[in-house]
Amino acid sequence: MFVLSHIKDTIPIHPSQFGVPPEQALISELNKKYANRVLHDVGLCICVFDIMEAGEGKVRYGDGFLWYTVVFRMTVFRPFPSEVILAKVKSSDEDGIQLSVGFFDDIWVPLTYLPQPSAFDSNERAHFWLPGSEATTSHELLDSPTSERMYIDQGEIVRVRIEKDEFYDDEPGPPMATEGVQVKVEARRPPYTITCSVAEQGLGPTSWWKQAEAEVMDEG
Structure with a gap:
């Protein structure tokens, strides 16, 4: 019924979250973006299972956010045929x-x-x-x-x-x-x-x- 899907994305962290451990801040932002959302040919996203890779946060000109490129596993609801x-x-x-x-x-x-x-x-x-x-x-x-x-x-x-x-x-x-x-x-x-x-x-x-x-x- 539930599967783990590998997803890669670039996530911004607001300056107000700089005091939070990066992994915790990233998981929070990923859940806000993906939880209860249907991804085409993937399924209904439930929550982040874990973060597999995360690059260094980089500041882009003009916004002050730290942008992280992350590879993570998402718990997804998608029963398989015959289940x-x-x-x-x-x-x-x-x-x-x-x-x-x-x-x-x-x-x-x-x-x-x-x-x-x-x-x-x-x-x-x-x-x-x-x-x-x-x-x-x-x-x-x-x-x-x-x-x-x-x-x-x-x-x-x-x-x-x-x-x-x-x-x-x-x-x-x-x-x-x-x-x-x-x-x-x-x-x-x-x-x-x-x-x-x-x-x-x-x-x-x-x-x-x-x-x-x-x-x-x-x-x-």
């Missing part, structure tokens, strides 16, 4: 399920990666799985007894497998106009999204499998 992680259900709609790991919310389970057969219950605002059912349409599934449905409710802890991640770099710009008519500006996409699956044995709400284990033990 299994735990997340919490944040919300559900007709398109799928949104998950959260607390500090990152752009995790999605689309319809194609839900256990089959499944459907979305608009009254409960949750998807449910109907194991063993031969129903092929949402209408047939929604006619099933609620006692037989296995819901994926909001707030539940789910075990998911990472399928892929995607980075977007939607640069903001002025709204475009064509022949005097303003063109609708599309909503910006999150800079980093993760797609997951719960369509395999052992995946989904952890409560499903705890119940299954308890039933097996009872039978034993």
Whole structure:
């Protein structure tokens, strides 16, 4: 889930920080710059792990800052494909399920990666799985007894497998106009999204499998 990424940068230290040990001042400035920021094709930066190299601070004409060239390792959130992680259900709609790991919310389970057969219950605002059912349409599934449905409710802890991640770099710009008519500006996409699956044995709400284990033990 977490990896260490090597990054090189040039960091300024304000004169008010000259009394602080250089490494401590650099780590503080690096965290201000990178923490909670998505780096394209790298991931979501969490915090500085350590500084590997740091040159001597140099003063540039006109500002009074000490500028350091540093090579450091950053702790980055980027689960790898096929990794299994735990997340919490944040919300559900007709398109799928949104998950959260607390500090990152752009995790999605689309319809194609839900256990089959499944459907979305608009009254409960949750998807449910109907194991063993031969129903092929949402209408047939929604006619099933609620006692037989296995819901994926909001707030539940789910075990998911990472399928892929995607980075977007939607640069903001002025709204475009064509022949005097303003063109609708599309909503910006999150800079980093993760797609997951719960369509395999052992995946989904952890409560499903705890119940299954308890039933097996009872039978034993």
